[in-house]
Amino acid sequence: MEGIMSDSVSLNASKERGARTYSGYLMFAVALVLLGIFIWSIFRAIEMQGGIGNIGACVGWFVAFTIASSGFYMLQPNQAASITMFGSYQGTDRKEGLRWVWPWMTSTKISVRANNLISEKIKVNDLRGNPIEIAAQVVWRVTDTAQALFDVDDYKAFVLAQIEAAVRTIGSRYPYDDIEHKEVTLRGNHDEVGAELRTVLMERLAVAGITVDECGFTHLAYAQEIAGAMLRRQQAEAVIAARKKLVEGAVTMVEMALHQLSEKDVVHLDDERKAAMVSNLMVVLCGERDTQPVVNTGSLYQ
Structure with missing residues (x-):
């Protein structure tokens, strides 16, 4: 069909x-x-x-x-x-x-000049179902005057309707953001998403003899009802990601310290002392406050 x-x-x-x-x-x-x-x-x-x-x-x-x-x-x-x-x-x-x-x-008469259009902000659910506000800027022009005048009723109104439909389509294909940067997102991949938006628009506007020179998003944000919650979520994800990097670095440094102490025969530590040293180093490296050194003047086991 x-x-x-x-x-x-x-x-x-x-x-x-x-x-x-x-x-x-x-x-x-x-x-x-x-x-x-x-x-x-x-x-x-x-x-x-x-x-x-x-x-x-x-x-x-x-x-x-x-x-x-x-x-x-x-x-x-x-x-x-x-x-x-x-x-x-x-x-x-x-x-x-x-x-x-x-x-x-x-x-x-019909103009074949380039037209710059900024769409109104519309609310769309992204790939994960989060409501977002999105608006696009599109540069378009008439290439086939016969199609623009005779194949659609009002080509300017047709452009407005198709831009809104294309923005909704693209907005629902991708998530707004990805803290791990493992997938294409609306916020992090402007060029790639803008190119796909242009392709979709050109397919939709071909029936009216109209081409799209360039397009992109002028507004992209979470909807007002979830903006606060999503901000706290982004902050929490950022803190978790930072802590993860910090722990990974601390583990690497502790491993390197133990290896060099053993390799250079600086000191011999049993398992209990190694565990204590690892604990102290992890506290020093991962703590948010400056640590105060404690000088041990006795033996290693006192």
């Missing part, structure tokens, strides 16, 4: 093509010439005291001048005009300046 629907969409998709239009500057000159001939024909008819032929010539030159003076439109840089005749698409004109088409044709 999906394959049939996609095939029908591709068959019904419009495609931009060049329109047959003319230089407006040339037609302006032609209109001035026709206006001059029309005025001359009026004086000619007055001199000849009317006559069907002279009156018919005046009417003919007036109609020609009316046709030539109609159909002008102006195109700025990075602006296009879709030409239709009695509802049928005739092509798109992308040549800037003063342009002209036959009066019975209609021109609809």
Whole structure:
């Protein structure tokens, strides 16, 4: 069913093509010439005291001048005009300046410039089910004017709706954060997630003849109702991670100390004294406060 629907969409998709239009500057000159001939024909008819032929010539030159003076439109840089005749698409004109088409044709202007859009903040549940607030910035532009005008009802509203849908899709695929940095997250992998967001948007906007130049997140945070709890959780995870690194380093240093003492034959320790030394070193290395040294002036076993 999906394959049939996609095939029908591709068959019904419009495609931009060049329109047959003319230089407006040339037609302006032609209109001035026709206006001059029309005025001359009026004086000619007055001199000849009317006559069907002279009156018919005046009417003919007036109609020609009316046709030539109609159909002008102006195109700025990075602006296009879709030409239709009695509802049928005739092509798109992308040549800037003063342009002209036959009066019975209609021109609809459309911008092909880059548009910068910042979406509103929306609430999404991430991969772990945590509610987050997210907003995106998207730079998009029209590449196929026929699709933008005739394949969707309102291409600007279509862009807004698809951006929101794509942001929700990407936001639910990844967790907000990962303290162990073992998976892709929204907060820690901006470039990778932004590239996937762009891919999803281009797939969604292709039906409207729109491409996405760049995109990224402008706002990313936990929702207000869990922001405090998640902050405490992040702080706890950070403390645990720091303690883990500290203990791993302390164990390595104690192991190195015992090995060097034994290897260099500095002192011989039994198992009980080794355990006491390990305990003291771990306290010194893992403690948060400065330790006070105690000098033993007696024997090792006192």
